[in-house]
Amino acid sequence: xxxxxxxxxxxxxxxxxxxxxxxxxxxxxxxxxxxxxxxxxxxxxxxxxxxxxxxxxxxxxxxxxxxxxxxxxxxxxxxxxxxxxxxxxxxxxxxxxxxxxxxxxxxxxxxxxxxxxxxxxxxxxxxxxxxxxxxxxxxxxxxxxxxxxxxxxxxxxxxxxxxxxxxxxxxxxxxxxxxxxxxxxxxxxxxxxxxxxxxxxxxxxxxxxxxxxxxxxxxxxxxxxxxxxxxxxxxxxxxxxxxxxxxxxxxxxxxxxxxxxxxxxxxxxxxxxxxxxxxxxxxxxxxxxxxxxxxxxxxxxxxxxxxxxxxxxxxxxxxxxxxxxxxxxxxxxxxxxxxxxxxxxxxxxxxxxxxxxxxxxxxxxxxxxxxxxxxxxxxxxxxxxxxxxxxxxxxxxxxxxxxxxxxxxxxxxxxxxxxxxxxxxxxxxxxxxxxxxxxxxxxxxxxxxxxxxx
Amino acid sequence: xxxxxxxxxxxxxxxxxxxxxxxxxxxxxxxxxxxxxxxxxxxxxxxxxxxxxxxxxxxxxxxxxxxxxxxxxxxxxxxxxxxxxxxxxxxxxxxxxxxxxxxxxxxxxxxxxxxxxxxxxxxxxxxxxxxxxxxxxxxxxxxxxxxxxxxxxxxxxxxxxxxxxxxxxxxxxxxxxxxxxxxxxxxxxxxxxxxxxxxxxxxxxxxxxxxxxxxxxxxxxxxxxxxxxxxxxxxxxxxxxxxxxxxxxxxxxxxxxxxxxxxxxxxxxxxxxxxxxxxxxxxxxxxxxxxxxxxxxxxxxxxxxxxxxxxxxxxxxxxxxxxxxxxxxxxxxxxxxxxxxxxxxxxxxxxxxxxxxxxxxxxxxxxxxxxxxxxxxxxxxxxxxxxxxxxxxxxxxxxxxxxxxxxxxxxxxxxxxxxxxxxxxxxxxxxxxxxxxxxxxxxxxxxxxxxxxx
Numbered sequence: 001x002x003x004x005x006x007x008x009x010x011x012x013x014x015x016x017x018x019x020x021x022x023x024x025x026x027x028x029x030x031x032x033x034x035x036x037x038x039x040x041x042x043x044x045x046x047x048x049x050x051x052x053x054x055x056x057x058x059x060x061x062x063x064x065x066x067x068x069x070x071x072x073x074x075x076x077x078x079x080x081x082x083x084x085x086x087x088x089x090x091x092x093x094x095x096x097x098x099x100x101x102x103x104x105x106x107x108x109x110x111x112x113x114x115x116x117x118x119x120x121x122x123x124x125x126x127x128x129x130x131x132x133x134x135x136x137x138x139x140x141x142x143x144x145x146x147x148x149x150x151x152x153x154x155x156x157x158x159x160x161x162x163x164x165x166x167x168x169x170x171x172x173x174x175x176x177x178x179x180x181x182x183x184x185x186x187x188x189x190x191x192x193x194x195x196x197x198x199x200x201x202x203x204x205x206x207x208x209x210x211x212x213x214x215x216x217x218x219x220x221x222x223x224x225x226x227x228x229x230x231x232x233x234x235x236x237x238x239x240x241x242x243x244x245x246x247x248x249x250x251x252x253x254x255x256x257x258x259x260x261x262x263x264x265x266x267x268x269x270x271x272x273x274x275x276x277x278x279x280x281x282x283x284x285x286x287x288x289x290x291x292x293x294x295x296x297x298x299x300x301x302x303x304x305x306x307x308x309x310x311x312x313x314x315x316x317x318x319x320x321x322x323x324x325x326x327x328x329x330x331x332x333x334x335x336x337x338x339x340x341x342x343x344x345x346x347x348x349x350x351x352x353x354x355x356x357x358x359x360x361x362x363x364x365x366x367x368x369x370x371x372x373x374x375x376x377x378x379x380x381x382x383x384x385x386x387x388x389x390x391x392x393x394x395x396x397x398x399x400x401x402x403x404x405x406x407x408x409x410x411x412x413x414x415x416x417x418x419x420x421x422x423x424x425x426x427x428x429x430x431x432x433x434x435x436x437x438x439x440x441x442x443x444x445x446x447x448x449x450x451x452x453x454x
Numbered sequence: 455x456x457x458x459x460x461x462x463x464x465x466x467x468x469x470x471x472x473x474x475x476x477x478x479x480x481x482x483x484x485x486x487x488x489x490x491x492x493x494x495x496x497x498x499x500x501x502x503x504x505x506x507x508x509x510x511x512x513x514x515x516x517x518x519x520x521x522x523x524x525x526x527x528x529x530x531x532x533x534x535x536x537x538x539x540x541x542x543x544x545x546x547x548x549x550x551x552x553x554x555x556x557x558x559x560x561x562x563x564x565x566x567x568x569x570x571x572x573x574x575x576x577x578x579x580x581x582x583x584x585x586x587x588x589x590x591x592x593x594x595x596x597x598x599x600x601x602x603x604x605x606x607x608x609x610x611x612x613x614x615x616x617x618x619x620x621x622x623x624x625x626x627x628x629x630x631x632x633x634x635x636x637x638x639x640x641x642x643x644x645x646x647x648x649x650x651x652x653x654x655x656x657x658x659x660x661x662x663x664x665x666x667x668x669x670x671x672x673x674x675x676x677x678x679x680x681x682x683x684x685x686x687x688x689x690x691x692x693x694x695x696x697x698x699x700x701x702x703x704x705x706x707x708x709x710x711x712x713x714x715x716x717x718x719x720x721x722x723x724x725x726x727x728x729x730x731x732x733x734x735x736x737x738x739x740x741x742x743x744x745x746x747x748x749x750x751x752x753x754x755x756x757x758x759x760x761x762x763x764x765x766x767x768x769x770x771x772x773x774x775x776x777x778x779x780x781x782x783x784x785x786x787x788x789x790x791x792x793x794x795x796x797x798x799x800x801x802x803x804x805x806x807x808x809x810x811x812x813x814x815x816x817x818x819x820x821x822x823x824x825x826x827x828x829x830x831x832x833x834x835x836x837x838x839x840x841x842x843x844x845x846x847x848x849x850x851x852x853x854x855x856x857x858x859x860x861x862x863x864x865x866x867x868x869x870x871x872x873x874x875x876x877x878x879x880x881x882x883x884x885x886x887x888x889x890x891x892x893x894x895x896x897x898x899x900x901x902x903x904x905x906x907x908x
Contacts, residue, residue: 005530008462076459077542077833088531088605106560108833110872150830151542170624170875177826177835177878372631376604379531379562381631418564418872421624424631 005087007249009080014072017064019240021275021347022233024063024282029350030321033308038452041318048219049226051127054120057234065237071119074151078107078114079241083249088377090397097400098255099393101413102246102273105380108178111338111415112269113144113229116238118151120227125152130223135185135210136160137265138337138385139171140415141229146180159185159193159213162205164337170419185210192216192314206330207266207341208313215316230266231311231345239272246410247276255408257288259396262412263388264292264301264359265338267345269414277410278356288410292348292359293388295367297435298331300324300344301352301359303442308452309343319450322349325437326445332435334364335423336384360392363434367391368427371417383415384423459541461703463534468526471518473694475729475801476687478517478736483804486772487762492906495772502673503680505581508574511688519691525573528605532561532568533695537703542831544851551854552709553847555867556700556727559834562632565792565869566723567598567683570692572605574681579606585678587671589639589664590614591719592791592839593625594869595683600634613639613647613667616659618791624873639664646670646768660784661720661795662767669770684720685765685799693726700864701730709862711742713850716866717842718746718755718813719792721799723868731864732810742864746802746813747842749821751889752785754778754798755806755813757896762906763797773904776803779891780899786889788818789877790838814846817888821845822881825871837869838877 022029031040043055050058057065067075086099104112124132132149135158136142142158149156158180165172165184172182183189185205186196190213196203203209211228218226228235250257260277262270270292280286292301304323311317313328322343325331329342344352351357364384371387373394374380382390393411400407417424426432476483485494497509504512511519521529540553558566578586586603589612590596596612603610612634619626619638626636637643639659640650644667650657657663665682672680682689704711714731716724724746734740746755758777765771767782777798779785785794798806805811818838825841827848828834836844847865854861871878880886 003527004465005527006465008464010462011458011460073457073459073541074833077538084531087527108829108835114833147830147833169879170872173875173879173882174835174872176882177829177875179830375562375631376601376633379528379568379601381562381628418624418628419875421627421631421873425623425627428627428630 003087005085007083007252009245009248011076013248014075014079015067015241015244016072017066018237019244019276019279020060020063020065020237021278023061024279026354029347032318032320035310035315035319049215051123051129051225053123053126054234057237058232068122071122074118080245081106083246085253086378089374092373092377093394093397093401095397095401096404096406097397098406098408099397100250100253100410102242102410103380103413104242105413105416108147109140109144110418111140111383112239112242112272113140114147115241115272116229116235116268117144117148119238121145121148121152121154124225125154129154129225131155131157132227133157133214133218133224134227134229135207135214137207137340138164139168139175139419140338142175142180142182143171143178145227146175146178150179156180158182159187159210161185161207161210161337162203167422168419174419185213187213190216206313208327211312212314212316215312230268231343233347235268236271236275236345236347239268240275242272243274243276246273250410256286257410258407259289259291260410261291261293261389261392263339263385263414264294264344264348265385266341267348269412271345271348273412290357291392292357293392294359294361295334295336295339295388296361296363297334297437298325298340299361299437302361303437304344305442305446306349306353307449309449311343320346322346323352325442326448328448329445334435335420335426335432336364336388338385362388362391363436365427365432365434368424368432370394380413381417382413383417384420386412386414457541459539461537461706463699463702465530467702468529468533469521469695469698470526471520472691473698473730473733474514474517474519474691475732477515478733480808483801484775486774489764489769489771489773503669505577505583505679507577507580508688511691512686522576525576528572534699535560537700539707540832543828546827546831547848547851547855549851549855550858550860551851552860552862553851554704554707554864556696556864557834557867558696559867559870562601563594563598564872565594565837566693566696566726567594568601569695569726570683570689570722571598571602573692575599575602575606575608578679579608583608583677583679585609585611586681587611587668587678588681588683589661589668591661591794592618593622593629593873594792596629596634596636597625597632599681600629600632604633610634612636613641613664615639615661615664615791616657617787621876622873628873639667641667644670658787660767662781665766666768666770669766684722687801689722690725690729690799690801693722694729696726697728697730700727704864710740711864712861713743713745714864715745715747715843715846717793717839717868718748718798718802719839720795721802723866725799725802727866744811745846746811747846748813748815749788749790749793749842750815750817751788751891752779752794753815753891756815757891758798759896759900760803760807761903763903765797774800776800777806779896780902782902783899788889789874789880789886790818790842792839816842816845817890819886819888822878822886824848834867835871836867837871838874840866840868
């Protein structure tokens with residue numbers, strides 16, 4: 001009998017609730033502030049952007065929020081996702097470590113993003129909203145929201161960061177296949193986009209700019225709302241289905257993780273896998289190291305400042321306390337488009353400050369090298385984003401080889417890279433450059449942070 | 455409790471044997487003939503191209519052939535694949551039919567092709583072969599063989615039909631990610647390729663030409679062998695893991711199929727799903743209609759002649775009796791590259807002649823329309839090839855809507871279309887043209903078939 005390599009769950013084991021980590025934390029996260037008054041915002045301040053169900057989730061103190069049947073029915077198209085034991089990677093590395101990966105690439109978008117796109121589209125449709133606007137980087141989020149909007153019969157309009165729009169034409173086609181409309185950002189259909197293009201017609205865009213454009217359109221149309229693919233509390237909470245499933249699956253495998261490793265851009269994939277394990281850690285039932293891995297070119301946790309800043313580049317969003325490189329920072333065009341965000345989710349930033357997780361940064365070429373090794377052994381070409389977690393996983397496994405430790409490593413394989421092959425192509429052609437964020441850039445950004453009189 | 459939408463199997467339910475339909479057929483299939491002598495070929499004639507284990511499988515009379523552990527271990531990276539009930543598509547169509555799809559898109563290549571690539575690479579490596587050569591159309595097969603070769607430490611060199619090479623650049627990158635080497639076909643690295651290019655430097659290629667190139671290289675190097683992704687008996691047999699799993703999964707669902715629908719190019723995906731059901735049909739335990747759907751531009755079963763012909767364009771392969779459009783037929787460049795083959799698997803041709811299956815052809819635009827409807831309801835953007843089966847499935851479900859019949863339809867979703875988004879793009883842009891094969895073309899092809907004195 002072959003070694004078991006996949007741990008699957010039945011439909012009835014798919015979670016029926018999302019997990020909200022906020023009430024379990026030893027200290028509450030700092031509140032978001034109104035961009036003009038600098039006072040804590042209330043639900044009404046967010047009403048032009050989000051439906052009330054999502055606003056209430058954003059500020060919820062309930063540990064568990066039930067997943068509506070209409071959402072869970074759609075989840076069941078691809079959930080539960082598989083947990084794999086990476087036997088073949090382990091053997092290639094010659095490590096005594098046991099490596100597991102939770103794979104979200106079997107979803108409609110090929111990543112974890114539909115886990116929150118579906119409930120967001122559902123709650124908006126339920127509130128009578130007719131159109132969702134959003135931004136997308138690598139295109140994963142835009143694809144997910146296009147798919148989700150189609151499930152509930154509402155429209156979806158997407159501003160895609162120009163650099164990714166040009167690098168990944170198949171992503172646009174896929175958003176259109178699901179029924180979405182796509183603009184390169186900066187675009188000429190918003191005031192802010194036109195302003196950016198007037199300053200620099202070749203602006204490669206950034207998530208911050210694309211957010212401003214999508215927010216501008218939603219704020220001006222009472223039938224439209226905005227949807228964000230990461231960063232916010234309710235988004236992170238929706239993603240906890242990943243970790244809840246993984247807890248059951250690790251138990252099936254009879255192993256308890258010593259290290260849990262995920263990549264972080266906005267932070268939702270990382271939170272999704274790790275928050276349920278962090279609950280267990282806080283309860284004392286296990287004690288894994290929980291490690292965030294970010295790109296060296298956009299290292300919010302390891303190099304950023306923990307301060308109140310805008311979520312977007314145009315300064316239209318509330319001020320949130322987070323690790324930031326400055327809201328006007330435009331990262332180098334690394335190929336892991338999903339990790340090109342100037343800030344980190346406030347909740348993850350807070351948890352990092354509490355000392356509950358660790359963080360490190362990685363250069364992109366070592367990440368692609370790990371991705372190729374993973375593809376050739378495990379048969380999945382990973383998205384550029386999770387290759388950051390894989391690079392850290394490989395190093396951890398090689399350390400175990402030296403020390404002889406049989407560590408159990410659990411890593412978040414947030415999506416496949418089939419629509420990112422142009423990036424692999426550039427890697428094989430030796431065209432990728434390792435960009436590193438500098439202390440000088442940070443010092444400069446500090447001078448432009450909003451000045452609060454708190 | 456939500457309706458069940460996925461039927462999963464555990465690792466120990468993944469088949470341990472392949473099913474060989476030949477001994478169960480009411481009449482034996484006609485033998486392949488030597489291209490020069492026109493006499494039935496023996497195992498030795500095939501030895502320059504294939505390792506003996508595969509040759510013996512090609513002519514096997516055993517009903518079941520055990521799957522080696524080294525192959526099954528790799529299968530377990532993604533098998534068993536899920537069987538889905540298409541609740542959301544059914545509701546969109548308003549049909550009383552119950553639609554199931556067996557989804558092979560979760561494999562390393564995103565299609566059913568690794569099911570045979572893995573054993574082919576294994577048996578070659580076991581025989582001491584160092585390099586596999588092959589052709590690929592859409593790129594699915596080349597991706598699968600690159601991945602498979604990497605599992606057993608051997609090289610893989612691929613000739614990709616020029617039309618697909620140009621339409622699908624991500625596929626080449628993916629073959630390279632798994633370690634393969636890719637040439638556009640016709641290429642300047644083979645004698646036959648150079649001849650083709652001399653006649654027409656803009657030759658878009660065909661599977662027949664690419665096969666000739668790959669066979670030429672393998673035949674000249676004692677350390678190399680050739681691998682074929684469809685058509686041959688052993689390839690069809692390897693694919694029966696699909697149908698064996700689907701039999702178990704349909705039983706879990708408590709339904710027996712009335713109609714089973716698959717697309718046919720070379721025929722391996724169709725055979726893989728249907729042969730185990732055909733075994734049951736021949737044994738009298740069920741009586742489904744088994745339907746092959748082919749492109750109207752390359753309709754081998756519905757318009758081709760049943761005759762001995764070459765498998766390749768250059769006339770290097772044995773002569774096999776099959777439905778053929780003529781070995782020098784170059785199909786219009788439809789976007790379902792995997793269905794652009796001038797012949798049909800001899801075993802499927804034989805079974806069609808025995809009246810055990812039905813066949814129909816479809817124009818490509820109606821196929822893409824069905825593909826988009828499927829994507830928006832079920833969340834999988836299908837490959838252009840299985841959209842042919844989906845178009846037929848949708849029509850069958852709509853017929854049931856008219857008659858009120860609660861038919862059980864099982865369809866083969868052989869792969870996703872994430873690497874075929876350029877084709878969807880062309881469809882949305884209104885650039886796709888419906889090509890239809892003509893009787894005149896067939897009459898002309900008949901004059902060029904090899905003349906046998908039997």
